[in-house]
Amino acid sequence: GAVVSQHPSWVICKSGTSVKIECRSLDFQATTMFWYRQFPKQSLMLMATSNEGSKATYEQGVEKDKFLINHASLTLSTLTVTSAHPEDSSFYICSARARTASYEQYFGPGTRLTVT
Amino acid sequence: QKEVEQNSGPLSVPEGAIASLNCTYSDRGSQSFFWYRQYSGKSPELIMSIYSNGDKEDGRFTAQLNKASQYVSLLIRDSQPSDSATYLCAVKNYGQNFVFGPGTRLSVLP
Numbered sequence: 001g002a003v004v005s006q007h008p009s010w011v012i013c014k015s016g017t018s019v020k021i022e023c024r025s026l027d028f029q030a031t032t033m034f035w036y037r038q039f040p041k042q043s044l045m046l047m048a049t050s051n052e053g054s055k056a057t058y059e060q061g062v063e064k065d066k067f068l069i070n071h072a073s074l075t076l077s078t079l080t081v082t083s084a085h086p087e088d089s090s091f092y093i094c095s096a097r098a099r100t101a102s103y104e105q106y107f108g109p110g111t112r113l114t115v116t
Numbered sequence: 117q118k119e120v121e122q123n124s125g126p127l128s129v130p131e132g133a134i135a136s137l138n139c140t141y142s143d144r145g146s147q148s149f150f151w152y153r154q155y156s157g158k159s160p161e162l163i164m165s166i167y168s169n170g171d172k173e174d175g176r177f178t179a180q181l182n183k184a185s186q187y188v189s190l191l192i193r194d195s196q197p198s199d200s201a202t203y204l205c206a207v208k209n210y211g212q213n214f215v216f217g218p219g220t221r222l223s224v225l226p
Contacts, residue, residue, distance in 0.1 A: 093159045
């Protein structure tokens with residue numbers, strides 16, 4: 001149990017275009033989903049937290065108009081990188097937290113974005 | 117600023133030895149503690165969670181928590197080359213998000 005999927009697993013796009021990444025909890029309802037970014041050899045950086053039906057809460061320094069997050073249901077959250085630039089190239093990972101008291105987070109497999 | 121600290125490593129141990137990974141945290145109100153393993157190029161996977169002081173064992177893994185010392189550790193017995201990865205410590209206080217440490221890179225030498 002506790003499987004989180006992400007799609008696509010990797011994407012290459014041209015500078016100035018937008019890219020949408022989907023995150024799904026496959027076998028549980030996720031009250032909260034998290035979006036992280038990880039640059040090579042660096043730790044996870046939390047970008048935003050989203051609760052189903054609510055606006056996402058962005059971490060300091062993350063542009064909410066550039067990284068659009070939609071948590072449409074208890075099993076789906078999307079991250080759209082708008083007007084992507086080469087510096088947005090990174091490994092984007094979502095995680096989901098179930099409706100339990102354990103607070104455990106389960107990570108998706110990640111999406112590697114390359115902006116040319 | 118709530119912080120979670122880990123030795124970045126690399127920590128090198130021979131195959132079959134015990135690997136000891138340490139993590140300290142600054143938020144004394146933290147209540148939930150997690151260890152994740154991350155292979156290069158992959159996303160983190162949950163290994164252990166611990167909520168109470170003492171030891172918690174799961175197979176070759178033992179998590180140890182000492183809230184008074186604000187210290188959590190992960191022991192890996194009979195280390196295998198496949199255990200070579202970065203291990204992330206995560207700490208959570210009630211109503212707040214996870215705070216991840218920078219990770220410790222473990223290398224198990226055959």
